[in-house]
Amino acid sequence: MIKSLLIANRGEIACRVIRTARRLGIRTVAVYSDADAKALHVRSADEAVHIGPAPARESYLCGDKIIAAAKATGAEAIHPGYGFLSENAEFAQAVIDAGLVWVGPKPASITAMGLKDAAKAQMIAAGVPVTPGYLGEDQSPERLQAEADAIGYPVLIKAVAGGGGKGMRRVESSADFAEALASCRREAASSFGDDRVLIEKYILSPRHIEVQVFGDSHGNVVHLFERDCSLQRRHQKVIEEAPAPGMDAATREAVCGAAVRAAKAVDYEGAGTIEFIADGSEGLRADRIWFMEMNTRLQVEHPVTEEITGVDLVEWQLRVASGEVLPKRQDELSINGWAMEARLYAEDPAKGFLPVTGRLDHFTIPDAHRPTRWQHELGTARMEFGPDVRLRIETGVTQGDAISPWYDPMIAKLICHADTREDAIVGLSKMCWDTQVWPTKSNASFLGALVVMPDFARGRLDTGFIERHIEDTASDVEPPQWLLDLAAQKMIKRFAGSNSELAGFRLNASCENKVRFRDRNTAFTGNAASKISYDQRCYPLITEAADSILVTMQGATWRFLPNRTDGGGAGAASDGAILSPMPGRVISVDVAAGQSVAKGQKLLVLEAMKMEHALTAPFDGVVAELNAVAGAQVQVEALLVKIEKAD
Numbered sequence: 001m002i003k004s005l006l007i008a009n010r011g012e013i014a015c016r017v018i019r020t021a022r023r024l025g026i027r028t029v030a031v032y033s034d035a036d037a038k039a040l041h042v043r044s045a046d047e048a049v050h051i052g053p054a055p056a057r058e059s060y061l062c063g064d065k066i067i068a069a070a071k072a073t074g075a076e077a078i079h080p081g082y083g084f085l086s087e088n089a090e091f092a093q094a095v096i097d098a099g100l101v102w103v104g105p106k107p108a109s110i111t112a113m114g115l116k117d118a119a120k121a122q123m124i125a126a127g128v129p130v131t132p133g134y135l136g137e138d139q140s141p142e143r144l145q146a147e148a149d150a151i152g153y154p155v156l157i158k159a160v161a162g163g164g165g166k167g168m169r170r171v172e173s174s175a176d177f178a179e180a181l182a183s184c185r186r187e188a189a190s191s192f193g194d195d196r197v198l199i200e201k202y203i204l205s206p207r208h209i210e211v212q213v214f215g216d217s218h219g220n221v222v223h224l225f226e227r228d229c230s231l232q233r234r235h236q237k238v239i240e241e242a243p244a245p246g247m248d249a250a251t252r253e254a255v256c257g258a259a260v261r262a263a264k265a266v267d268y269e270g271a272g273t274i275e276f277i278a279d280g281s282e283g284l285r286a287d288r289i290w291f292m293e294m295n296t297r298l299q300v301e302h303p304v305t306e307e308i309t310g311v312d313l314v315e316w317q318l319r320v321a322s323g324e325v326l327p328k329r330q331d332e333l334s335i336n337g338w339a340m341e342a343r344l345y346a347e348d349p350a351k352g353f354l355p356v357t358g359r360l361d362h363f364t365i366p367d368a369h370r371p372t373r374w375q376h377e378l379g380t381a382r383m384e385f386g387p388d389v390r391l392r393i394e395t396g397v398t399q400g401d402a403i404s405p406w407y408d409p410m411i412a413k414l415i416c417h418a419d420t421r422e423d424a425i426v427g428l429s430k431m432c433w434d435t436q437v438w439p440t441k442s443n444a445s446f447l448g449a450l451v452v453m454p455d456f457a458r459g460r461l462d463t464g465f466i467e468r469h470i471e472d473t474a475s476d477v478e479p480p481q482w483l484l485d486l487a488a489q490k491m492i493k494r495f496a497g498s499n500s501e502l503a504g505f506r507l508n509a510s511c512e513n514k515v516r517f518r519d520r521n522t523a524f525t526g527n528a529a530s531k532i533s534y535d536q537r538c539y540p541l542i543t544e545a546a547d548s549i550l551v552t553m554q555g556a557t558w559r560f561l562p563n564r565t566d567g568g569g570a571g572a573a574s575d576g577a578i579l580s581p582m583p584g585r586v587i588s589v590d591v592a593a594g595q596s597v598a599k600g601q602k603l604l605v606l607e608a609m610k611m612e613h614a615l616t617a618p619f620d621g622v623v624a625e626l627n628a629v630a631g632a633q634v635q636v637e638a639l640l641v642k643i644e645k646a647d
Contacts, residue, residue: 001024001026001318001319001322001324002026002076002077002101002103002318002321002322003026003027003076004026004027004028004029004073004074004075004076004077005017005021005026005027005028005029005075005076005077005078005079005103005318006028006029006030006031006066006069006070006073006075006077006078006079007028007029007030007031007041007045007078007079007081008031008060008066008078008079008080008081008084008085009041009060009079009080009081009082009083009084009086010031010032010033010036010039010041010060010081010396010407011039011041011396011397011407011408011410012394012395012396012410012412012413013081013082013083013298013300013396014030014041014044014045014081014396015040015041015044015394015395015396016314016394017079017081017314018030018041018044018045019044020312020314020315020318021314021318023315024315024318026318027046027047027075028044028045028046028047029045029046029047029048029049029069029070029073029075030042030044030045030047030048030049031048031049031050031051031059031060031065031066031069032048032049032050032051032059033050033051033052033053033054033055033056033058033059033060033406034050034052034053034054034059035054035404035406035407036404037050038401039396039397039401040395040396040397040398040401041396047073049069049072049073051065051066051069052065054404054406055406056084056406056407060084060085061084061085063085063088063090063091063094063095064094066078066085067094067095067098067100070095070098070100071098071100075100076100076101077100077101077102077103077318077321078095078100078101078102078103079103079104079314079317079318080092080103080104080297081297081298082297082298082299082300083408086104086296086297086298087110087114087295087296087297088110089107089108089110089111089114090107092104092105092106092107092110093107101321101322102321103270103317103318103321104270104271104296104297104317104321105215105268105269105270105272105296105297106267106268106269108266108267109266109267109268109269109296110296112266113266113293113294113296114161114296115160115161116135116158116159116160116161116162116198116293117135117160117196117198119293119294120133120135120198120291121135122265122266123262123265123291125265126261126262126264126265127258127261128258128261128262128265128291129258129287129289129290129291130290130291131200131201131203131277131290131291131292132151132200132201132290133147133151133155133198133199133200133201134147134148134151134198134199135160135198135199139196139197141178141181144157144177144181144197144199145174145177145178145181147199148171148174148177148199149174149177151199151200151201152201153171153172153173153174153202154170154171154172154202154204155170155171155177155199155200155201155202156168156169156170156171156199156200156201156202157169157171157180157181157184157197157198157199158184158197158198158199158200159184159187159188159191159192159194159195159196159197160188160194160196160197160198161188161192161193161194161196162188162191162192165234165235165236166187166188166191166192167184167187167188167191167192167197168184168235169181169183169184170202171202181197184197185197203277203278203279204279204281205279205280205281205462206230206277206278206279206280206462206463206464207228207230207244207277207278207279207280207284207461207462207463208228208229208230208232208237208275208276208277208278208463209226209227209228209229209230209244209247209255209275209276209277209278209284209289210226210227210229210273210274210275210276210295210299211223211224211225211226211227211255211256211258211259211273211274211276212224212225212226212227212271212272212273212299212302212305212313213259213260213262213263213268213271213272213273213274214270214271214272214313214316214320214326215263215264215267215268215269215270215272215320215326216269216320216324216325216326217269217320217323218325218326220325220326220329221260221263221264221268222260222326222328222329222330222333223256223257223259223260223330223333224305224309224311224313224333225242225243225252225256225305225308225309225333225335226242226243226244226247226252226255226256227240227241227242227243227244227301227304227305228240228241228242228243228244228245228247228461229301230280230461230462230463230465231450231456231461231463231465231466232463232466233353233466233467237300237301237343238342238343238447238450238466239340239341239342239343239447239450239451240301240304240340240341241304241338241339241340241341241421241424242304242305242307242308242335242338242339243308243335243338244284245421245459245461246280246283246284246459247284248284250286251284251285251286251289254286254289255276255286255289258274258276258289258291259274259276262274262291262294263294266294268296269320270317270320270321271297271298271302271313271316271317272294272295272296272297273294273295273299274291274294275291275292275293275294275295276289276290276291276292277289277290277292278290280461280462298313298314298317300343300413301341301413303339303341303392303394303413303415304339304340304341304415304417305339307337307339307390307392307415307417308335308336308337308338308339308417309333309334309335309336310336311327311328311333315327337417337418337419337420337424338417338418338419338420338421338423338424339415339416339417339418339424340415340416340424340425340428340451341413341414341415341428342413342414342415342428342431342432342447342450342451343410343413343447344410344411344412344413344414344432344435344437344442344443344444344447345409345410345411345442345443346358346403346409346410346411346437346440346441346442347409347441347442347443348441349443349445349446349473349474349475350474350475350476353443353474355405355409356403356409356440356441356442356583357402357403357404357405357409357440357583358402358403358439358440358583358633358635358636359400359401359402359403359439359440359635360397360398360399360400360401360402360403360411360437360438360440361399361400361438361439361635362399362436362437362438362439362543362545362550362557362559363397363398363399363400363401363411363436363437363438364399364435364436364543365393365395365412365414365431365434365435388418388419388423389416389417389418389423389424389426389427390416390417390418391414391415391416391427391431392414392415392416392417393412393413393414393415394412394413394415395411395412395413396410396412397411397412403440411437411440411442414428414431414432414435414447415428416428416431421459422457425451425452425456425457428447428448428451429448429451429452432444432445432447432448432451432555433445433448433552433553433554433555434541434552434555435552435555436541436543436550436552436557437557438550438557438559439559439583439635439636439637440583442555443555444555444556445477445554445555445556446473446474446555447555448554448555449472449473449554449555450466450469450473453469453472453473455469476556477553477554477555477556479519479524479551479553479556479558481526482530482532482533483540483551483553484524484525484526484527485526485527485528485530485532486526486532486540486542486551487515487517487524487526487542487549487551487558487560488513488514488515488517488525488526488527488528488530489526489528489532490542490544490549490551491515491517491526491549491560491562492515492528494544494549495562513527513528513529513530514526514527514528515527515528516562516563517560517561517562517563518560518561518562518563519558519559519560519561520559520581520582520636520637523563524560539553540552540553541553545559547561548560548561559637561637576618576619576621576624576642576643576644576645577639577642578603578615578618578639578640578641578642578643579637579638579639579640580606580634580635580636580637580638580640581606581613581636582636583633583634583635583636584606584607584613584633584634585606585607585631585632585633585634586604586605586606586607586628586629586630586631586632586634586640587604587605587606587607587612587630588604588605588630589603589604589626589628589629589630590602590603590604590605591603591604591623591626591641592623592626593623593624593625593626594622594623595622595623596620596621596622596646597617597620597621597622597623597643598617598620599617599618599619599620600616600617601616601617602614602615602616603615603616603617603623603628603640603641603643604628604640604641606634606640615640615641617643618643619643619645620645620646621643621644621645621646622643622644622646623641623642623643624642624643624644625639625641625642626640626641626642627639627640627641628640628641
């Protein structure tokens with residue numbers, strides 16, 4: 001067995017590999033860029049090596065720096081994780097040439113599956129069904145047009161060297177083909193340095209089915225069953241599950257058998273995924289599932305396979321790389337229950353899924369039982385969330401860490417394993433809707449809304465599912481009045497001793513039950529005397545902070561503070577506390593500590609969402625506290641300046 005391992009990656013996959021390596025007694029080495037100096041994977045490893053500036057092309061994509069780090073630390077092997085250099089055959093060969101162990105497939109296998117046209121030709125030779133299409137050498141626009149016309153519309157133009165949804169166009173008619181081809185080629189050349197394309201028949205009710213395969217250096221190849229990754233947005237996976245809903249035993253045997261043949265055709269070693277596209281218009285059928293491509297690495301969604309098989313795929317990778325035989329034969333592998341995974345991102349679904357950066361001042365993911373018997377209405381069935389549900393979290397951040405603008409904005413992967421698909425849905429929706437993220441926005445509410453859609457519950461899936469339901473799932477969740485009333489009660493209990501406004505105090509008058517508070521820059525009013533009545537589907541989670549309470553419902557989190565009356569300028573307040581109205585960067589600071597200022601005087605300029613915001617003094621006074629520094633990034637509600645009234 002390997003004794004020391006360098007992980008050539010970052011974030012949650014680096015943490016995932018470190019966890020298994022530690023269990024096996026393997027010393028781990030992390031690498032990091034300037035942006036990741038204090039990251040969780042760096043803190044978790046036995047040793048860490050700095051490899052360059054924040055941009056990936058100057059750090060995580062520099063194979064020579066990574067190999068040098070491995071040699072300098074005495075690491076025997078390199079695990080690439082996924083993304084970055086994981087499917088780079090030249091890097092894999094350089095690792096081997098340096099006398100190190102490459103935890104991955106042979107470079108020749110990576111090359112064989114790296115180009116979609118060559119891979120499809122190999123699959124045809126191996127008897128693996130492929131999507132009807134054209135992948136010939138003649139790349140003239142005239143030949144490509146003719147082939148598309150012969151296949152029949154709609155067709156899909158795909159970059160030969162493509163991936164991640166880039167270099168891909170759906171074409172509805174012959175008249176639209178030429179323009180789509182030119183656009184696809186420009187994007188392919190820009191993204192991959194290769195403008196060659198292939199043409200495929202576009203499947204009208206497509207489902208994305210993939211099979212986990214594993215090979216060793218002794219000629220053994222097994223499959224670990226299938227996953228359904230049909231819930232996608234712009235060709236990026238959002239929700240994954242295993243097994244695939246509606247997959248019968250005969251179809252499973254056919255598609256998994258085809259995946260094993262595909263892996264054997266390229267003499268595959270290690271973890272890999274054979275991806276298929278299925279025409280789901282009449283359910284899953286063996287004669288309507290076709291090979292798309294192979295991913296020659298561990299997949300982001302590998303935990304769902306681990307959950308239903310009881311296998312640690314990273315351990316298998318390390319054992320195979322050490323020359324061992326696969327730990328299990330095909331007849332020793334079986335499916336146990338159902339697993340689902342949701343990708344929690346720092347993004348704002350209501351604003352077109354715009355990525356969001358910033359510090360996770362508050363970040364918690366629920367435990368398995370809150371309340372002990374949690375109920376949720378799903379379609380027409382009513383089910384209980386019982387004790388037989390396993391929740392799993394894969395993350396590369398903890399509370400207090402930051403989501404960097406340099407890399408993928410994933411916060412965590414939320415995984416639920418249960419005896420049935422129905423229980424897995426309930427458990428995953430609970431995880432999504434009970435996740436608290438503040439002040440960074442997240443897609444938790446969107447994820448929870450997706451998995452409780454009646455069509456999802458019934459297994460009516462295809463890759464267009466999200467787009468059809470986008471208006472029902474991606475809008476902002478607004479706090480209902482009962483939630484505001486509940487917040488009012490909690491705030492009185494929390495702050496009444498120090499804030500007479502919250503307690504409803506009125507001089508020479510009866511006490512009011514109205515409580516005024518705010519979230520970000522929005523003011524709310526709750527009635528502390530109201531009897532709270534809420535649907536169990538909207539069970540709220542309330543967390544007390546030092547100066548506020550955080551309330552989470554259906555994945556949306558509000559931070560309620562005692563209300564302030566806005567003064568002049570965004571973020572200015574009548575008590576003199578100038579707070580940042582949103583995450584941003586300080587462009588300039590126009591005052592100094594101790595300086596006298598007049599009402600309306602500019603204090604600083606904040607750049608946020610590509611706009612500049614001038615923050616001004618709410619009244620005449622003195623700068624008693626100054627925390628803003630030009631060029632610094634600040635979080636929402638951060639105290640920038642404190643103005644005290646002049647005598």
